[in-house]
Amino acid sequence: MKDKNLYNYILGIADNSLILGQRLGELCGHGPNLETDIALTNISLDLFGQTRSYYQYAAKIAGNDKTEDDVAFLRIEREYRNVLLVEQPNTHFGYVIARQFLFDTFHLLLMEKLQNSGDEHLAAIAKKGIKEVSYHHRFSGDWIKRLGDGTDESHEKIQEAIDGLWRYTDELFHVTEDDALVIEAGIGVNVSQLKEEYYKQVSEILTEATLTVPENKYFAKGGKEGVHTEQMGYILAELQYMQRTYPNMNW
Amino acid sequence: MTVDLQPNIDSTLISVLETVSDPEIPVLTVLDMGVIREAIEIDKIVYIKLTPTYSGCPAMDVIGDDLKAAFSKVGKEARVELVLSPAWTTDWMSEAGKQKMEAYGIAPPLEETADKDALLGNAKIVKCTNCKSTNTRLVSQFGSTACKALFQCNECQEPFDYFKCLK
Ligand SMILES: [Zn+2]
Numbered sequence: 001m002k003d004k005n006l007y008n009y010i011l012g013i014a015d016n017s018l019i020l021g022q023r024l025g026e027l028c029g030h031g032p033n034l035e036t037d038i039a040l041t042n043i044s045l046d047l048f049g050q051t052r053s054y055y056q057y058a059a060k061i062a063g064n065d066k067t068e069d070d071v072a073f074l075r076i077e078r079e080y081r082n083v084l085l086v087e088q089p090n091t092h093f094g095y096v097i098a099r100q101f102l103f104d105t106f107h108l109l110l111m112e113k114l115q116n117s118g119d120e121h122l123a124a125i126a127k128k129g130i131k132e133v134s135y136h137h138r139f140s141g142d143w144i145k146r147l148g149d150g151t152d153e154s155h156e157k158i159q160e161a162i163d164g165l166w167r168y169t170d171e172l173f174h175v176t177e178d179d180a181l182v183i184e185a186g187i188g189v190n191v192s193q194l195k196e197e198y199y200k201q202v203s204e205i206l207t208e209a210t211l212t213v214p215e216n217k218y219f220a221k222g223g224k225e226g227v228h229t230e231q232m233g234y235i236l237a238e239l240q241y242m243q244r245t246y247p248n249m250n251w
Numbered sequence: 252m253t254v255d256l257q258p259n260i261d262s263t264l265i266s267v268l269e270t271v272s273d274p275e276i277p278v279l280t281v282l283d284m285g286v287i288r289e290a291i292e293i294d295k296i297v298y299i300k301l302t303p304t305y306s307g308c309p310a311m312d313v314i315g316d317d318l319k320a321a322f323s324k325v326g327k328e329a330r331v332e333l334v335l336s337p338a339w340t341t342d343w344m345s346e347a348g349k350q351k352m353e354a355y356g357i358a359p360p361l362e363e364t365a366d367k368d369a370l371l372g373n374a375k376i377v378k379c380t381n382c383k384s385t386n387t388r389l390v391s392q393f394g395s396t397a398c399k400a401l402f403q404c405n406e407c408q409e410p411f412d413y414f415k416c417l418k
Binding site: 038048131 | 303305306307308309335336337338339370371390391392393394395396397401415417418
């Protein structure tokens with residue numbers, strides 16, 4: 001493949017949307033109430049839409065008549081480049097919101113920069129996506145405040161989720177070897193430079209929600225290099241089932 | 252940032268384009284929605300550039316098929332291309348379209364600042380589609396589709412969708 005670095009770079013962004021979209025999709029019909037159920041699946045749909053645009057572009061780069069569906073469904077676990085945060089399970093509603101908020105804050109900062117990418121295709125996807133992501137961010141930020149500043153039980157549960165997921169936040173700012181080359185070419189975003197602003201924004205909202213900002217010494221990473229947590233296999237089993245069982249099946 | 256690009260549409264094609272509606276809001280044509288960015292005819296083939304309202308809008312594939320079907324009825328082949336840039340904005344919806352939308356029961360998008368106030372619950376400005384009162388409240392930022400929010404009227408209790416401003 002000619003542009004292997006760019007291909008992997010695109011997957012590093014798109015796979016986050018795919019896997020988080022899949023996690024949110026699991027909640028369809030299982031949300032705590034109708035409005036929240038609809039909101040979470042709407043966010044899922046936005047993420048899948050963005051994923052499609054990225055994968056269509058990635059498939060073109062890959063050549064050999066590859067399609068967006070091949071990219072989405074026919075890779076093995078080690079070839080998925082999403083961060084560990086997005087594959088974490090829907091343990092309870094607090095985890096769903098904490099995962100969303102920790103991701104949305106990053107996603108919005110990333111889209112702001114990617115709009116100015118030297119690659120016009122990626123810039124166009126980001127300009128479209130940023131409008132949707134700002135709605136997601138508003139939704140998850142509001143829920144963080146509502147749960148943190150809510151009842152004793154909601155406060156305790158959202159704090160538990162934030163504490164539980166915090167160890168996955170540092171990986172968002174990890175730059176892989178492929179990323180570095182794409183950044184150098186003026187196409188990729190140097191995510192390591194978003195770190196300070198990210199923790200500042202996250203801390204502000206957590207504080208407003210009367211929550212404690214965790215102080216971790218250890219962080220988990222590996223997803224961006226294809227080394228995932230035990231959650232990933234289960235997600236792929238469900239995500240890929242149809243294409244693996246009935247190859248090339250179509251709607 | 253303002254995006255007020257006029258779409259490039261051959262006037263001879265408008266009568267056919269007007270017959271294709273948005274499958275989610277059937278009272279609106281694709282022209283009312285502003286999703287057709289280009290429609291030109293070269294050597295009996297109609298080239299159409301279609302832009303999605305939201306990235307994941309499931310209506311886009313259907314609209315593409317409907318456009319091809321509408322042109323094939325008048326003996327023309329249509330080729331539809333999906334374009335992302337410049338990104339669609341609610342400003343591209345026609346005034347007539349916004350009125351039809353309200354009559355259909357969906358509150359049309361307000362301008363950007365007013366929209367933000369409405370969705371943050373700071374101001375009561377979204378008009379009930381049933382009794383026209385602005386004494387309404389936000390129920391959920393996400394409604395029946397990604398492009399809409401859910402509101403309820405405090406006067407007549409009508410629940411209704413509000414089409415969110417997208418800029
Ligand atoms: Zn009313």
